[in-house]
Amino acid sequence: KMRWAVGIASAVALAALVMLSVGGREGERMGEGDKSSSLMGKVGSMLLEKSQKLWKDDANVDPSKKGPQEDQDALKRGFEKAMVDGDGSINFIKRLQDIWFVEDQIGSKKISQGAESVATRLQISGFPQDMRDAINADVDPCDDFYEFACGNYDATHQDIPKFKSSKSLSWDYADKMVRESETELFKTDPGPAGLYFRSCMDEDRVNSLGAKPLAPWLNLIDSVKDVSSLVHVVTELNKQDIDVLFSWYISSNPRDSSTKSFNVGPGSYSLPDKTYYTEDSDEMEGHRKKLVEVAAKFFKLVGREDAEKEAKMVLDLETRIAKYSTDRDKERHDHGKPITVEVLEQQTPSWPWRTWLQKLSSCTSPPDGSAKVCESDYPSLLEVGTDKGLVLLLRDEKYFDGLEQMLKDTSLEAIKAKLRWNVIKGAAVYLSADFIDVMVEYSKDLYGIQQKNPRPRKCYYSTTSDVAWPAAKLYVDKVFHVANRQAALEMLEGIRSRFLESLKKEGWMSPDDRLAAQSKLEKMFFQVAWPTDKDGKADWPVESRDLDGLLGSDYFSNYLLVNRKAVDRDFRKMNEAPKRRSWGGSTPTEVNAFYGPNNNGLWIPAGILQAPFFDASNPDARNYGSIGSVLGHEMTHGFDDSGREYDERGSLHDWWDKETVEKFKERSSCVARLFDSYSVAYRHVNGNLTLGEDMADAGGLKFSYQAFMAAKERQPEEKRVFFTAFAQTWCTVERKKGVLNQVLTDPHAPNKFRVLGALSQFAPFAEVFQCPRGSPMAPAERCDVW
Numbered sequence: 001k002m003r004w005a006v007g008i009a010s011a012v013a014l015a016a017l018v019m020l021s022v023g024g025r026e027g028e029r030m031g032e033g034d035k036s037s038s039l040m041g042k043v044g045s046m047l048l049e050k051s052q053k054l055w056k057d058d059a060n061v062d063p064s065k066k067g068p069q070e071d072q073d074a075l076k077r078g079f080e081k082a083m084v085d086g087d088g089s090i091n092f093i094k095r096l097q098d099i100w101f102v103e104d105q106i107g108s109k110k111i112s113q114g115a116e117s118v119a120t121r122l123q124i125s126g127f128p129q130d131m132r133d134a135i136n137a138d139v140d141p142c143d144d145f146y147e148f149a150c151g152n153y154d155a156t157h158q159d160i161p162k163f164k165s166s167k168s169l170s171w172d173y174a175d176k177m178v179r180e181s182e183t184e185l186f187k188t189d190p191g192p193a194g195l196y197f198r199s200c201m202d203e204d205r206v207n208s209l210g211a212k213p214l215a216p217w218l219n220l221i222d223s224v225k226d227v228s229s230l231v232h233v234v235t236e237l238n239k240q241d242i243d244v245l246f247s248w249y250i251s252s253n254p255r256d257s258s259t260k261s262f263n264v265g266p267g268s269y270s271l272p273d274k275t276y277y278t279e280d281s282d283e284m285e286g287h288r289k290k291l292v293e294v295a296a297k298f299f300k301l302v303g304r305e306d307a308e309k310e311a312k313m314v315l316d317l318e319t320r321i322a323k324y325s326t327d328r329d330k331e332r333h334d335h336g337k338p339i340t341v342e343v344l345e346q347q348t349p350s351w352p353w354r355t356w357l358q359k360l361s362s363c364t365s366p367p368d369g370s371a372k373v374c375e376s377d378y379p380s381l382l383e384v385g386t387d388k389g390l391v392l393l394l395r396d397e398k399y400f401d402g403l404e405q406m407l408k409d410t411s412l413e414a415i416k417a418k419l420r421w422n423v424i425k426g427a428a429v430y431l432s433a434d435f436i437d438v439m440v441e442y443s444k445d446l447y448g449i450q451q452k453n454p455r456p457r458k459c460y461y462s463t464t465s466d467v468a469w470p471a472a473k474l475y476v477d478k479v480f481h482v483a484n485r486q487a488a489l490e491m492l493e494g495i496r497s498r499f500l501e502s503l504k505k506e507g508w509m510s511p512d513d514r515l516a517a518q519s520k521l522e523k524m525f526f527q528v529a530w531p532t533d534k535d536g537k538a539d540w541p542v543e544s545r546d547l548d549g550l551l552g553s554d555y556f557s558n559y560l561l562v563n564r565k566a567v568d569r570d571f572r573k574m575n576e577a578p579k580r581r582s583w584g585g586s587t588p589t590e591v592n593a594f595y596g597p598n599n600n601g602l603w604i605p606a607g608i609l610q611a612p613f614f615d616a617s618n619p620d621a622r623n624y625g626s627i628g629s630v631l632g633h634e635m636t637h638g639f640d641d642s643g644r645e646y647d648e649r650g651s652l653h654d655w656w657d658k659e660t661v662e663k664f665k666e667r668s669s670c671v672a673r674l675f676d677s678y679s680v681a682y683r684h685v686n687g688n689l690t691l692g693e694d695m696a697d698a699g700g701l702k703f704s705y706q707a708f709m710a711a712k713e714r715q716p717e718e719k720r721v722f723f724t725a726f727a728q729t730w731c732t733v734e735r736k737k738g739v740l741n742q743v744l745t746d747p748h749a750p751n752k753f754r755v756l757g758a759l760s761q762f763a764p765f766a767e768v769f770q771c772p773r774g775s776p777m778a779p780a781e782r783c784d785v786w
């Protein structure tokens with residue numbers, strides 16, 4: 001419980017009483033009878049009793065103020081006055097603390113709590129109304145700051161829309177702002193984004209086609225009769241960005257960020273995590289059963305006769321893929337093993353890798369008879385894994401032993417079932433209502449979602465993910481407040497300078513490593529709002545215009561085309577040096593922010609540079625607490641347990657000496673243990689999976705707070721606003737199934753723990769809220785990395 005470190009001061013207590021001209025009904029005793037149910041009433045009665053006790057000993061008090069005047073309403077009015085009284089309320093809290101202390105002596109706990117709660121209300125009385133609306137002031141900020149900052153939001157937002165698995169105060173609001181303005185633009189935009197959106201909105205057309213658009217692809221899969229035809233079909237699906245038994249992608253080379261790499265990794269499974277396949281529990285068994293049901297329904301919809309049997313084959317094969325894959329927390333540190341094609345062939349001899357690359361490199365016509373997207377073959381693919389070509393990186397080496405086993409003892413029929421499943425599952429949301437209904441059933445089981453998205457909402461997300469760049473350009477050109485970009489850049493520099501100061505003082509690092517870390521931070525580049533070159537000039541990527549003139553009015557054909565185009569782009573650019581400032585998979589409309597370890601850069605999309613994260617008309621304490629902490633979070637990723645492995649150019653190598661690494665591990669394991677100790681829905685958070693994010697949260701909070709404090713002199717209330725805004729970024733209500741999913745799959749801990757974990761480890765928080773040492777939000781021992 002909260003304890004106030006103040007001594008007794010009857011004069012102050014009296015001053016409060018006089019100011020409020022308080023009285024109460026004679027003879028009413030506190031703690032018993034308790035006629036008044038309102039909080040203010042309770043505190044009023046407490047003050048009455050105290051006043052009688054104190055006045056008896058104080059001859060100087062004006063007799064007219066002593067009498068039992070009136071009732072508690074007078075006191076209530078006094079409190080209300082104090083609450084709207086700005087700075088006056090701060091002083092009032094202090095007086096209240098004194099009174100409470102006296103009261104505590106005589107053991108009236110209930111009253112103490114009442115007074116404490118009033119004190120808490122006074123602490124937030126100057127906050128913006130919408131921040132106050134989310135707060136539950138009956139909760140002690142030192143006990144559970146998440147419940148304090150978000151308790152009322154959570155209590156009043158249990159009505160999660162049926163098509164969602166969670167509701168979030170800040171993220172939903174910003175997302176809605178972007179979505180509504182963009183959707184308006186899509187309705188009339190003559191470019192690819194508008195065309196795509198409107199093709200999606202043409203539900204009648206989509207429904208009238210039924211399963212027809214899938215036919216060419218399913219026929220293609222039917223044609224598989226041996227390994228050679230299987231390789232052909234797999235490459236055709238690969239060109240459509242569909243992976244099957246293994247995955248592959250082109251990215252920067254982690255060990256040399258000035259070059260690219262060709263990565264081959266484990267195959268995909270459908271359920272969210274391998275636990276869903278391997279755990280022997282009723283719950284997980286239920287999910288597996290549902291997967292089989294859903295697959296069987298899809299297979300029936302496309303006319304498969306042995307739908308049930310094939311669906312079981314899918315589960316069996318996916319279970320093996322899951323079992324052979326590395327655990328998520330270990331995968332974070334797998335940077336891929338450089339190998340040659342020969343070695344890959346030895347690793348998995350049953351897959352003809354060279355033939356696969358050869359077929360992948362040829363510019364073929366899509367099996368559905370639509371026009372080619374490619375202009376010519378991609379000969380560079382033939383050089384992958386040789387001296388002349390891109391380095392070949394094997395991700396999750398062990399998986400490929402499993403793949404060899406699977407290829408040897410899995411029937412062609414089972415593999416074909418898996419191909420069909422991957423094609424249908426990926427395409428379902430682009431198809432008619434019967435397919436979408438099955439998808440909803442699947443999401444219901446996994447995430448608790450009850451209903452499909454309203455069509456405009458669905459089409460908005462489909463457009464911004466599939467035609468992301470033309471959509472983003474539209475938003476930045478027409479909606480975004482340009483001034484917010486400059487504000488974010490200034491904030492970033494402020495936070496960076498605090499981080500630099502702090503690095504200079506990190507005693508656990510060797511002096512050389514300290515210097516190298518500063519240099520890395522200084523070289524970190526910022527991409528803010530929209531893509532820019534190194535001189536800060538707008539630099540929109542080719543993706544924002546290369547779909548011009550290619551899209552039509554058929555949703556499914558558009559979907560196939562944009563995916564094929566994405567693969568074609570990667571192949572065509574594979575021999576170009578990576579563009580360090582490229583936005584990769586993210587775009588300016590996202591309500592999110594990113595750090596790229598392989599580039600040592602920060603991406604802060606326009607989508608997040610708006611209320612409630614940032615608003616020029618908000619108190620800057622709120623902006624620092626919210627967007628400032630987000631910016632600091634991304635910056636700290638450069639130095640988290642994974643980011644620290646990359647140097648200032650974004651290349652992987654040991655740039656720290658052994659001792660610094662040891663000390664870092666010692667410090668970071670404290671954070672991992674802290675998060676291991678949190679659990680939700682009967683499952684523990686995996687502190688090793690969430691370590692990078694948890695460290696980023698801690699650093700983001702610290703350096704944003706320092707920047708906020710350095711900017712000018714701060715009042716106590718501003719500090720409280722800062723921390724509350726930080727916490728309110730994460731107010732969320734979530735369906736239970738969604739939470740379970742998150743604990744097993746998400747490198748971010750559940751939001752509540754992000755708040756508790758970061759704030760409880762940050763000493764200034766406890767000072768500002770006067771949390772006694774040893775209270776939940778102010779533990780005696782703290783973890784400290786950066």
Ligand SMILES: [Zn+2]
Pocket residue numbers: 633634637693696
């Ligand atoms: Zn992060």
